[in-house]
Amino acid sequence: MRFNKHIATLLAFTLLIFISQTVSAQRRDRERERDRERNREKVRNKKEEKETPKGFAARLWYGGGVNIGFGGLNGFTSFNFGVSPMIGYKIIGPLSAGPRIAYDFNSLKQRGFKSISLHSFDVGAFVRCRIFRGLFAQAELSNEWYQDLDYFSGEKYNDNRANQRLGLGWNFGEPGGVGSEISVLYNFKIANDIDTYRNPIEYRFGFTWKF
Numbered sequence: 001m002r003f004n005k006h007i008a009t010l011l012a013f014t015l016l017i018f019i020s021q022t023v024s025a026q027r028r029d030r031e032r033e034r035d036r037e038r039n040r041e042k043v044r045n046k047k048e049e050k051e052t053p054k055g056f057a058a059r060l061w062y063g064g065g066v067n068i069g070f071g072g073l074n075g076f077t078s079f080n081f082g083v084s085p086m087i088g089y090k091i092i093g094p095l096s097a098g099p100r101i102a103y104d105f106n107s108l109k110q111r112g113f114k115s116i117s118l119h120s121f122d123v124g125a126f127v128r129c130r131i132f133r134g135l136f137a138q139a140e141l142s143n144e145w146y147q148d149l150d151y152f153s154g155e156k157y158n159d160n161r162a163n164q165r166l167g168l169g170w171n172f173g174e175p176g177g178v179g180s181e182i183s184v185l186y187n188f189k190i191a192n193d194i195d196t197y198r199n200p201i202e203y204r205f206g207f208t209w210k211f
Contacts, residue, residue: 064086064207068081078107082105085101094129100126126140135169137167138183142165143163146161165202181205
């Protein structure tokens with residue numbers, strides 16, 4: 001009888017040790033899992049901090065275009081030069097917005113007459129959204145002060161218009177780095193103006209940094 005009590009006590013002690021070790025192993029597993037999860041969370045946070053700009057200056061990107069053109073028709077020759085700097089602010093995800101300024105110089109020359117210089121300033125704002133990889137859509141509202149030529153009198157005059165543009169483009173560059181881009185925009189104001197000879201379709205080439 002005493003022997004059976006010793007056996008029972010030994011079995012109970014062995015069972016207690018087994019349960020204690022099992023509980024301890026489960027606790028260590030849970031602690032290791034919590035440590036792994038904390039490490040994964042730290043990695044995710046660091047990745048998000050790296051990908052998401054912090055502060056106003058870190059969200060800014062810069063761009064600009066340059067255009068040079070020559071032409072000639074019916075005794076007329078023309079030379080065009082323009083610059084268009086822009087600054088974008090990354091609002092959220094692929095969406096950004098900011099100001100854009102453009103200056104264009106046109107020189108027109110007709111055989112037998114002096115050349116005529118025309119200037120234009122376009123000041124406004126744009127909204128841009130990345131669609132897929134380098135593809136983006138852009139909308140613009142701006143006011144343009146420009147000079148044009150009255151072909152009946154041969155005199156130049158000043159005028160202005162509120163431009164409304166919408167178009168698509170492609171940026172050749174890694175996000176956040178240096179890139180070049182091309183875009184095509186449609187100017188609805190010019191398209192609906194029956195008195196202008198200007199083409200409502202605009203072709204642009206430019207450069208970006210940190211976009």
